[in-house]
Amino acid sequence: MILFDRVSFCYNANQETSFYLKEVSFSLNKGVINGLIGINGCGKSTIARLIVGLLKPTEGNINFKNDEGTPYYFSGMIFQNPDNQIVGTTIGDDIAFGLENLNLPTENIEQLVVKAASLFGFENMLDMEVSKLSGGQKQMLCIASVLALEPNWIVFDEPTSHLDPWARIEFWNIINFLVTQSNIGIIVISQLPEDINRFQHITVMDKGSICFNDSSEKFKMLNELPKGIDFPEGWKLERLLTKNK
């Protein structure tokens, strides 16, 4: 479980207009798809960066409870554009990058690379150039590269925005697999209504504060939606039918 305990963060304390995360407290659990939504500039990516340790809170604590962390790595992050996060020229090189950073022996790196690659059908393509992969495959490679490090939590920052509809279906199949078959906590940041449909727990942010943090069932029941958030079409229809009954 991730527990934010009165966490505040400011990019530039000397500047009045600087973004400010105000005493945010909430918790996220494993075993469900956690969705983090909100309009642009509301602080979603700041929360993600705080979780993975790219930023440090100016006040408050972030606690990871009941997580048996791997000895070397804790949480990973997948960014919006796969092209901007692939470091290696080949599939094998890219999956190995994180493992090399952990200074593991060559034999271990080789084994973990093959293990992570085989989850996505890349095991016979380790020498293939990254530039020859499709957008969806590149996103899968990014996930494989993070999974190779065996993290406890993975944060996905708007992961479907660069994918075509078929790659999106494939992506969500992988997420469902990770949630049900592994012990990895999943947090997905997205603004797309079709993605909201997939979340099982929803956290809504507005101007640096949390304005909703509960199950998707309770989110569905909300009469007034936070600014800039829209229900998926299916949910709208469902509500309309219930109302007319």
Add this chain to the structure above:
Amino acid sequence: MNQQVGIKSVIRALSPITKGILCIGFILMFSIFCKMWLVAFNLNLFIILLCFYLKEDAIGLIVSLKRIWFLLLFVGLFQGFVGKSFDLFASLNAIFKIMGIYLTATLYTRISTQNELLYFWEICFKPLKLFGLSSNELALTMVIAIRFMPVFIDEIDRIRIAQIARGAKLTRNSIVSAINFMPLLIPILTQAIRRSEELADAMEVRGYVADRPRGRYKSYKLCGYDYLAFLVMFITLALLVWKMMS
């Protein structure tokens, strides 16, 4: 850079140290020991014939020379007109030297994987530790620059096409269009900075800390072909020095 990975050949199986030393050796041969155009021409021929023999893309390598045709022409003319009258042999010598350095460097990046480049450059940069510079950081920066070359070419092309669609006169093959390209520099630079920020974050999230020891995905050892390659280079170098002395 046209890196071609996944192809198997004798030259690709060489250790990264051998490949790197051969590359530096040939570049030194072209720049220091080639005093006659015929020698420089023969060395170029040797590289191309070696590519044919080892079933590397020799035609592609020759075609890639068109990228530096202007440099070759400029150097040739400049060198030719150094004396009182035009010296054809000096001009040819300069052209073949530049050509040889370009072919060697292109072939080296084609036959080396990213990990191999990183391995060799890290070794090369190790003495810089005396000045407080991290060899791994420098080598990784160079390798990432190579990795992002195709991404930037795509990016430039995308912005170029977007500008043409909006009425800009940008063609690839005119010097005037090079001036017209100037306004594209700002969006390209902005994109590059944005990309580099995201890449830095992605690297950090995957555990990269500058100057911390890193493991290796692949280990490299010298084999029989490596010693043979060193022998070929040594003989070539000896012949050149002998030719220069005589």
